[in-house]
Amino acid sequence: MKNRLTIAIQKKGRLFDQSTDLIKKSGINFSTKGDNLLAKSNNLPIDILFVRSDDIPSLVSNGDADLAIVGENVLIEKSLFKRTYIEKIIDLGFSKCRLSFAAPKNNKIKNFNNMKIATSYPNTVKKYLKDNNINASVTNIHGSVELTPYIGMSDIICDLVSSGATLEANNLKEIEVILQSQAVLIKNKNLTKNKEKIADKVISRIQGVVNAIESKYVMLNVDASKVKEICKLLPGSESPTIIPLEDSKKVAIHALCQEPIFWETMEKLKAKGASSILVMPVEKILN
Numbered sequence: 001m002k003n004r005l006t007i008a009i010q011k012k013g014r015l016f017d018q019s020t021d022l023i024k025k026s027g028i029n030f031s032t033k034g035d036n037l038l039a040k041s042n043n044l045p046i047d048i049l050f051v052r053s054d055d056i057p058s059l060v061s062n063g064d065a066d067l068a069i070v071g072e073n074v075l076i077e078k079s080l081f082k083r084t085y086i087e088k089i090i091d092l093g094f095s096k097c098r099l100s101f102a103a104p105k106n107n108k109i110k111n112f113n114n115m116k117i118a119t120s121y122p123n124t125v126k127k128y129l130k131d132n133n134i135n136a137s138v139t140n141i142h143g144s145v146e147l148t149p150y151i152g153m154s155d156i157i158c159d160l161v162s163s164g165a166t167l168e169a170n171n172l173k174e175i176e177v178i179l180q181s182q183a184v185l186i187k188n189k190n191l192t193k194n195k196e197k198i199a200d201k202v203i204s205r206i207q208g209v210v211n212a213i214e215s216k217y218v219m220l221n222v223d224a225s226k227v228k229e230i231c232k233l234l235p236g237s238e239s240p241t242i243i244p245l246e247d248s249k250k251v252a253i254h255a256l257c258q259e260p261i262f263w264e265t266m267e268k269l270k271a272k273g274a275s276s277i278l279v280m281p282v283e284k285i286l287n
């Protein structure tokens, strides 16, 4: 594997689909068969490793994987109090969640002093307690954190929340968010020159896919006298293209908008006199 770049992604779970999708959209062809732990790309010198996301930070830090996709929550938990050779490269914008304290709904909590806290993120929680001068005990538990207050194992928990439905189903209320997280692309800091070259290509392609996610290509027609007003309404567009139309009073405006276009924006464009407003998805952007 000396001259092939290794990218580690989660084997199965919440990150798997979007991680494989992102890699494939970046033009790295590979096929996943059954329970294979390794897939070889057939168009680039790249291997994909399928592993547990918990193992990803140490694989990258040790150089067994060169790049990886992992939740930032896991990266922070594993990197606290331990020197790692990992660099965060890109916020990928998916698997967004937060690490929060939560308590049984009937529990009136004033502060966390002397509390028993159950969590799967002991390092992150201990750092938060230390930074905030809170004296509490932390118990590490890998699953079913939400049950621990009911069996007397904890007073409060600190767990990942996305929709809040799990807390609600377990009669718990969110008290305080201590970390916001999303999937991130990480890289080993000490790649060989050859691997660095391949990594640069992959990183630039992944950035191109991520940039494109929120971007839209907008085309519309408008009276030439309204161009300035219309351009002001196009979010995140640098320098729109203005094309004369057969009707000499009118022009077409084409713009790459690097922010979402909502119905409200389209309605405002229409109110300013724009017509034939087309909003199209963008697949990749290479800046």
Ligand code: PRT
Binding pocket: 010, 011, 012, 013, 014, 015, 051, 052, 053, 054, 055, 070, 071, 072, 073, 074, 095, 096, 097, 159, 160, 161, 162, 163, 164, 165, 166, 167, 181, 182, 183
């Ligand atoms: O791969 P490995 O087995 O080591 O990891 P894992 O078991 O942690 O995997 P998985 O697939 O559960 O989570 C992978 C990553 O997804 C996490 O590290 C986070 O970065 C991200 N993520 C995003 C989440 C959630 N949202 C999430 N809601 N991970 C877990 N949850 C759990 C949470 O722990 C709680 O039990 O979902 C429940 C709460 O969800 P809501 O929607 O009810 O609030």
